[in-house]
Each structure stands twice: as C-alpha cells, then as structure tokens.
Amino acid sequence: MAVLNEEQTMLRDMAREWVQNEQPITAFRAVRDAGTAEGYDRDAYRTVAEMGWTGVIVPEAHGGSQFGYLSAGLVMEELGRNLVASPLGATTAAAGALALGGSEAQQAAWLPRLAGGEVVGTLAVDEGPHHDPDKVEATAARDGDGYVLNGTKSFVPEGDSAHLFLVLARADGERAFFLVPGDAAAITRARRKMADGRSHAEVRFEGVRLPADAKLGGEALVDPVLDRARSLVAAEMLGMAGQAFETTVDYLKTRVQFGQPIGAFQALQHRAAKMFAEIELMRSAVEAALEAIDAGRSDLAETASLAKAVANETLNLVSREMVQLHGGVGMTDEYDAGLYLKRARVLENQWGSAGFHRDRFAKLNGY
Amino acid sequence: MASAAAIRDDQDLDSFRAEVREWLEANFPASLRGKDNAMATIEGPAQPSADELAWQRAIGEKGWGVPTWPKQYGGGGLGRAEARVLGEEMARIGAHNPIGGMGVMMFGPTLLEYGTEAQKQQHIPPICRGEIRWCQGYSEPNAGSDLAALQCRAEDRGDHFLVNGQKTWTSGGQWADWCFALVRTDTTRKHEGISFLLIDMKSPGVEVKPIRLISGQSPFAETFFTDVQVPKENLVGPLNGGWSIGKRLLQHERSSLSGGSSSTRPRGAEDRSLGELAKHYLGADAEGRVSDGELRAKIARHEMEARAFSLTLRRAALEVRGNQGPSAATSIMKNVGAKVTQDRAELAIEVMGMNGLGWEGEGFSDKELATTRQWLWGKAVSIYGGSTEIQNNIVAKRILGLPDPKPGAA
Numbered sequence: 153m154a155v156l157n158e159e160q161t162m163l164r165d166m167a168r169e170w171v172q173n174e175q176p177i178t179a180f181r182a183v184r185d186a187g188t189a190e191g192y193d194r195d196a197y198r199t200v201a202e203m204g205w206t207g208v209i210v211p212e213a214h215g216g217s218q219f220g221y222l223s224a225g226l227v228m229e230e231l232g233r234n235l236v237a238s239p240l241g242a243t244t245a246a247a248g249a250l251a252l253g254g255s256e257a258q259q260a261a262w263l264p265r266l267a268g269g270e271v272v273g274t275l276a277v278d279e280g281p282h283h284d285p286d287k288v289e290a291t292a293a294r295d296g297d298g299y300v301l302n303g304t305k306s307f308v309p310e311g312d313s314a315h316l317f318l319v320l321a322r323a324d325g326e327r328a329f330f331l332v333p334g335d336a337a338a339i340t341r342a343r344r345k346m347a348d349g350r351s352h353a354e355v356r357f358e359g360v361r362l363p364a365d366a367k368l369g370g371e372a373l374v375d376p377v378l379d380r381a382r383s384l385v386a387a388e389m390l391g392m393a394g395q396a397f398e399t400t401v402d403y404l405k406t407r408v409q410f411g412q413p414i415g416a417f418q419a420l421q422h423r424a425a426k427m428f429a430e431i432e433l434m435r436s437a438v439e440a441a442l443e444a445i446d447a448g449r450s451d452l453a454e455t456a457s458l459a460k461a462v463a464n465e466t467l468n469l470v471s472r473e474m475v476q477l478h479g480g481v482g483m484t485d486e487y488d489a490g491l492y493l494k495r496a497r498v499l500e501n502q503w504g505s506a507g508f509h510r511d512r513f514a515k516l517n518g519y
Numbered sequence: 520m521a522s523a524a525a526i527r528d529d530q531d532l533d534s535f536r537a538e539v540r541e542w543l544e545a546n547f548p549a550s551l552r553g554k555d556n557a558m559a560t561i562e563g564p565a566q567p568s569a570d571e572l573a574w575q576r577a578i579g580e581k582g583w584g585v586p587t588w589p590k591q592y593g594g595g596g597l598g599r600a601e602a603r604v605l606g607e608e609m610a611r612i613g614a615h616n617p618i619g620g621m622g623v624m625m626f627g628p629t630l631l632e633y634g635t636e637a638q639k640q641q642h643i644p645p646i647c648r649g650e651i652r653w654c655q656g657y658s659e660p661n662a663g664s665d666l667a668a669l670q671c672r673a674e675d676r677g678d679h680f681l682v683n684g685q686k687t688w689t690s691g692g693q694w695a696d697w698c699f700a701l702v703r704t705d706t707t708r709k710h711e712g713i714s715f716l717l718i719d720m721k722s723p724g725v726e727v728k729p730i731r732l733i734s735g736q737s738p739f740a741e742t743f744f745t746d747v748q749v750p751k752e753n754l755v756g757p758l759n760g761g762w763s764i765g766k767r768l769l770q771h772e773r774s775s776l777s778g779g780s781s782s783t784r785p786r787g788a789e790d791r792s793l794g795e796l797a798k799h800y801l802g803a804d805a806e807g808r809v810s811d812g813e814l815r816a817k818i819a820r821h822e823m824e825a826r827a828f829s830l831t832l833r834r835a836a837l838e839v840r841g842n843q844g845p846s847a848a849t850s851i852m853k854n855v856g857a858k859v860t861q862d863r864a865e866l867a868i869e870v871m872g873m874n875g876l877g878w879e880g881e882g883f884s885d886k887e888l889a890t891t892r893q894w895l896w897g898k899a900v901s902i903y904g905g906s907t908e909i910q911n912n913i914v915a916k917r918i919l920g921l922p923d924p925k926p927g928a929a
C-alpha cells in the first residue's frame with residue numbers, strides 16, 4: 153500500500169465503508185437483473201457524486217477536490233471490490249482528458265458537471281474487438297472553421313448513457329481526441345449486451361459538426377489520456393482481485409471435506425500463497441502508475457503498460473482460481489465467482505490486453 | 520507386427536467394412552451428415568427431426584450405438600477392431616452416434632459388470648435404443664470431493680427402501696427418467712455403509728430444482744427425495760457394497776470425459792481452428808502469419824499440447840487393447856483433457872476480444888455468443904467427475920506412491 157496522506161486515508165475509508173455497507177454484490181446483481189441499457193443505479197451514482205468522488209481529479213477551480221489519480225484509484229479499487237456498477241471510471245477518464253487538453257472555456261463548461269455527477273463522460277477509442285488506438289479510422293475533416301466527425305466506435309464503456317464523448321479520430325494528419333456532446337443529432341448508439349452485464353455500446357458518429365476547439369491538443373495528448381484510463385481500470389481490477397482472493401480464502405477456511413477445511417490441503421495453500429504474492433506485485437504496479445500521473449513523470453507510458461499488463465495477468469489468474477477452488481458452487485450463478493470472472497475478462501480487454509502492453513513496454517524500452 | 524492371424528483378421532475386417540458401408544448407405548439419412556451428437560450436448564432435450572428419430576431408431580435396433588456391448592441385451596456385440604471400423608466408417612460420411620448420455624458413458628458398463636440378469640434385461644436394452652435418460656445421484660451439498668461423506672438415507676422397510684435426502688449438481692436431473700444413486704444404508708460406517716440404488720425419477724417424493732450456471736444455462740439440478748419408495752430389486756450389488764461399484768462407475772466417467780471437448784461443445788460454437796480465428800480477428804501478414812506475434816506463439820504452444828494429448832490418448836488406447844476396461848492412466852487423461860479444453864476456450868475468447876464476451880442480442884454472431892457460453896461452461900470440466908486436484912492426489916498417491924503428510928508438517 154502506498155503511503156497515504158490523511159486526506160487519502162479518509163477517502164479510502166469512506167469509499168470502503170460505503171461499498172461494504174451500501175453496495176454489496178447483491179446491488180450489482182439487482183442492476184444486472186434489471187437489464188437496463190445504462191447498466192448502473194442512478195441513485196447510487198448520485199451518492200458517489202455527493203461524496204465528491206466524481207471530482208477527485210478535477211481541479212478545485214472547476215468544482216473538484218484535485219486530490220489526484222492515486223486518490224481516484226483508491227476509490228476505483230473499493231468500487232471494484234464489490235463490482236459496483238457505476239460510470240465513475242469512464243467519467244474520471246473523460247474528465248482527465250479535459251483537464252489535460254481542454255481549453256479554459258471547455259473546462260469551465262464541462263468539468264463542474266462531470267464533477268457534480270450530472271454528466272457521464274467516456275472515451276470512445278476502439279473500432280474493433282481489440283484495443284488498438286493506432287488503428288483508428290474515424291476522421292474529423294476540416295469543414296469551414298470547424299470539423300465534421302465520421303466513424304464508428306465499438307464497445308464504448310457507458311456508451312449507452314454517456315452525455316459526453318471524447319472521440320479519438322484522425323484530423324490534420326494526426327490523431328486527436330474530440331469533445332463531442334452526446335446529444336448531437338448525428339449520433340446513434342446500439343446496445344451491446346456483454347457477459348459482465350454492464351454498458352458497452354457501439355456508437356456511430358455520422359457527420360457530426362464540431363467547432364474548431366472541439367479538438368483537444370493533438371497526437372501528444374493521446375497516450376497520456378489513454379494511460380490515465382488504463383491506470384484507473386487497473387485500480388478497479390486491483391479491487392476485484394483483492395476481493396475475489398479474500399472471498400476464496402474465506403471459502404478455503406470454511407468449506408469442509410474429508411473432515412477438515414479444504415484450506416488444510418497444502419496443494420490449495422500454495423495456490424493461495426501464489427495469488428497473494430501476485431496481488432502484492434499488482435498493487436505495486438498499479439500504485440506506481442497512478443503516482444506517475446500525479447507526479448507528472450515522463451515514464452508514465454511504460455509504467456501504465458506495466459500496471460495494465462500485470463493487472464490483466466493477475467486478475468485472470470485469481471478469477472480462474474476463484475471458480476476452481478469453489479468447486480461446484482463456483483459454477484453457479486448464485487455464487488459470486490462467475491461475476492468476477494466475466495467482469496475480469498471484459499476489463500482485461502478494455503484499454504489493452506496483456507500482450508498489447510507487453511509489446512508496448514518492449515518498444516518503449518527499445519527492443 | 521503382421522502375423523498370419525492379423526492378416527486373416529484384416530481380411531475379415533475388410534468384409535465387415537463393406538457390410539458397414541452398405542448398412543450405413545441404407546440407414547443413415549443424408550440430411551444428418553456432419554451434424555453433431557445432439558443427445559450428448561448440455562442443453563437438454565432437443566426437438567429431434569423425423570430423420571433424427573429414424574436414425575436413432577435404426578442404429579438403436581442394430582445395437583451399433585453401443586457397438587461393443589453384448590448382443591443379448593441389445594448391444595452391437597462387436598469386437599474392438601470391428602467397433603473401430605464402424606467408427607471410421609461413420610466418421611467418413613459424417614454420421615454421428617445419437618445413442619449417448621450417462622446411461623451409455625457410465626451406467627451401462629457398470630450395470631453390465633455388477634447387475635443381476637433381471638436388472639440387465641430391464642435397463643440395458645432401453646439404453647441401447649436411446650430411450651431412457653439416466654442421471655447421476657452422487658454429490659450432495661456436503662459430499663463433493665469427499666463423496667463418501669454422503670448422507671442421503673435409504674432405510675430398509677421390508678419389501679422396499681425408503682429414501683430421504685438431497686442430491687445436488689444432478690446433471691440432466693430435470694429430464695432424466697432414472698437415477699443411479701449412492702445412498703447411505705448404514706450410518707455407523709463411512710465407505711462400507713453406502714449402497715448403489717436405482718431410482719425411478721417419476722416416483723412420488725422426487726423433486727427436482729434446476730440450478731443456473733454462470734453460463735446462463737441450467738443443465739443440472741438439486742434433487743430432493745422425500746419418503747421415496749424404491750423396490751428392493753433396484754439395489755445393485757450387495758447391501759452396503761455400493762462404494763466399489765460407485766467408484767468403478769467413476770472410472771468409466773473419467774475415461775469418457777478425458778476424450779475432450781465434444782460433449783461440452785454447445786450447438787453452434789466456433790469450430791474453426793484457433794489459427795484461423797486469429798487471422799480473422801487480428802489479421803495476418805503477407806506470409807499468413809497471425810499479426811499478433813505473442814498470441815500466435817500462445818496458439819502454437821496450445822496446439823502442440825493438444826496434439827501431444829491426442830497422441831497420448833492414441834498410445835494409451837493401443838496399450839490397453841487386449842486389457843479390459845479403463846486403466847489407472849485415465850486419471851492423467853482427465854486432467855490434461857480438462858486443461859486442453861479450458862486453454863482452448865480462454866484462447867478463443869482472447870482471440871475474439873470483446874466479440875468473444877458477448878452475452879446475447881445484437882452485434883455478435885451466433886458463433887461468438889456460443890463461444891462465450893462455451894468458455895464459461897468449460898470451467899466445469901476441471902471440477903466434475905473428480906476435480907483436477909483430486910485427480911492429482913490420486914496420481915501422486917496411487918501411481919507415484921507418494922506418502923501422506925504427517926500431522927505437524929510445516
């Protein structure tokens with residue numbers, strides 16, 4: 153655990169308390185079983201906003217607390233523990249893009265509403281089933297003193313309800329994020345029902361007219377924005393891995409077979425010990441990425457790829473083991489193991505597979 | 520080794536092969552070519568077409584659905600070599616075997632070994648014809664890996680047993696006609712107090728509640744017995760002698776499970792090779808190499824393990840030919856088979872990315888949706904029929920002769 157200051161400790165404790173008391177996994181199940189396209193509980197999200205968690209990375213001048221990404225990660229981790237269905241991660245990533253590259257006027261227009269929880273924001277990046285920001289084909293063509301945006305984005309997180317999209321597109325010979333209000337007429341959304349029961353929409357932008365200042369910076373901003381999103385999702389995955397692991401260890405202590413708790417068998421003890429070690433590594437990698445953002449360090453790209461790759465591998469392992477070590481009950485919908493497994497694979501794909509990030513890490517290190 | 524006897528055998532086999540071809544020609548409906556074995560899938564009873572029913576009836580009457588079972592009970596009465604020829608000829612024209620399920624895989628072979636003449640006469644022929652579905656009443660909430668801890672009671676009431684208790688994870692329980700169950704007939708002894716009992720699922724007092732799986736399907740159930748009367752003649756083997764029969768049945772189960780993924784493949788799932796899938800979802804370079812080099816290497820590693828596994832299955836089959844029944848080596852097979860199945864499923868969804876994680880509705884092909892469900896369902900293969908951990912314990916103790924830990928070991 154990173155050394156937390158007083159504010160951060162309070163923030164983490166508050167988030168932990170709320171998730172444990174108000175957002176048990178049955179709350180996620182209720183959202184899933186309700187089957188709405190938006191895939192989250194509005195009342196719960198209102199509470200998230202009231203606690204100020206929607207503004208953790210937003211500058212004070214725009215209604216946030218400006219605590220930074222390590223703090224935002226602490227909240228995401230706690231939410232991840234109980235699979236809380238909330239657009240907080242997506243909205244924080246969108247706010248991060250605005251805070252990095254938005255004009256003063258754009259920040260003033262959007263950040264207070266993102267921080268206040270009235271607006272759900274999200275990044276719209278990928279155009280296929282795999283994260284591949286180099287392959288973007290969406291275009292923003294110059295048109296008078298503005299742009300016209302065309303393209304289709306797949307599996308946009310919270311895409312069913314987002315009020316604000318940050319769309320990665322090609323313009324002026326480079327890639328850049330474009331600020332696109334969700335109520336523009338030329339936007340169509342198609343729901344994609346995925347195994348994790350959350351919102352992932354295909355979003356089409358067909359001739360969306362945008363002002364010139366809709367373009368946030370340019371190529372230089374693409375990686376920093378994505379690395380923030382990657383680090384945040386890795387924090388959510390850290391919470392999932394931690395809780396999946398603890399639930400599994402509890403089960404090893406309580407499930408009796410052959411006249412003893414199954415946790416008495418060394419074969420299973422070693423599996424638990426290995427997971428424990430992996431999660432420790434995961435925590436270090438995730439916190440390092442969040443701290444690199446806060447410190448403005450130049451090695452963020454490498455650190456974020458490290459975090460996401462390790463998060464993917466570790467959560468993959470823990471979610472598999474959770475099912476296996478629960479035996480038959482792990483296969484039932486009534487137990488929680490399957491919920492972690494399904495959400496895990498979706499987040500492993502979001503913002504880059506382990507292979508994607510290993511490749512990037514190697515490139516960044518010159519091999 | 521080509522001895523004179525073997526050559527004579529080959530000539531006999533050639534004429535048998537001709538006979539098989541002729542019979543298949545006359546009886547296998549061409550419309551069913553290449554269709555999977557619907558009976559062995561996990562989705563419960565399908566609505567069979569007229570051709571499917573006709574094919575089931577034809578092969579059922581011939582006994583060739585269970586080619587090596589004795590003729591007098593409705594089996595094919597074939598030797599191993601003939602059965603292999605039959606299998607080859609069916610595969611050649613894409614004919615599936617519609618006779619399957621737990622009756623064929625596990626119960627039939629066990630009853631043939633341990634049942635009375637009357638029990639065999641009653642139960643084997645309907646299995647050969649594919650008319651009766653059997654389910655397995657072994658596991659209970661507190662008796663999974665430790666199966667002998669089972670509590671479901673069968674009390675001797677003179678002319679019948681009175682059964683009370685609960686079974687769980689009963690695959691196909693909601694569709695089964697009969698259940699072969701392990702029940703407790705003596706509460707003072709653990710393994711020696713268990714009997715093997717056949718229970719008609721239509722008996723009063725049997726209640727079945729489907730359980731939903733993480734894959735969304737409900738192919739198994741909790742089964743409750745409340746004052747269920749079971750005739751005495753439904754006891755297989757001696758009273759309190761059910762454990763060794765039950766274990767024998769598990770050997771049959773494990774050896775059939777090690778065959779790999781076919782029984783776990785939902786209808787319509789992806790059947791292209793992982794390499795083909797990867798090219799489709801990730802693209803390939805000019806030489807046809809999957810563009811994601813790491814995934815390409817992972818696929819090759821998996822395919823090599825799968826190949827080594829099928830070579831091992833073949834070698835084991837050659838080695839046991841002449842021996843009777845499944846060998847201890849099947850314990851290894853089940854674990855490797857489960858791993859190959861699960862690795863393939865994980866690789867398939869990895870190759871497909873977000874498209875491999877669809878649940879239902881628009882935006883995904885039917886194959887993609889089936890792949891998601893197959894991946895989730897496949898998590899069961901290392902749990903049922905003796906978990907991977909239990910199989911490893913068996914290998915370590917029985918095959919390698921490794922000792923148990925002493926109390927107090929670190």
Ligand SMILES: Cc1cc2nc3c(=O)[nH]c(=O)nc-3n(C[C@H](O)[C@H](O)[C@H](O)COP(=O)(O)OP(=O)(O)OC[C@H]3O[C@@H](n4cnc5c(N)ncnc54)[C@H](O)[C@@H]3O)c2cc1C
Pocket residue numbers: 407409410414417419420476477478479480481483654655656657658659660662663664665687688689690691739899902903904905906907908909912
């Ligand atoms: C899809 C599916 C279908 C099934 N169908 C049937 C059926 O038709 N009929 C039926 O009777 N049963 C059926 N089963 C039940 C199956 O046989 C049991 O799930 C299995 O025996 C494991 O028991 P359990 O679930 O109680 O797990 P547990 O025994 O509680 O095991 C939990 C974990 O502990 C591990 N473990 C247990 N003991 C040891 C040990 N000594 N050393 C190391 N690790 C250990 C296990 O491997 C597992 O990982 C089915 C199960 C599934 C998932």
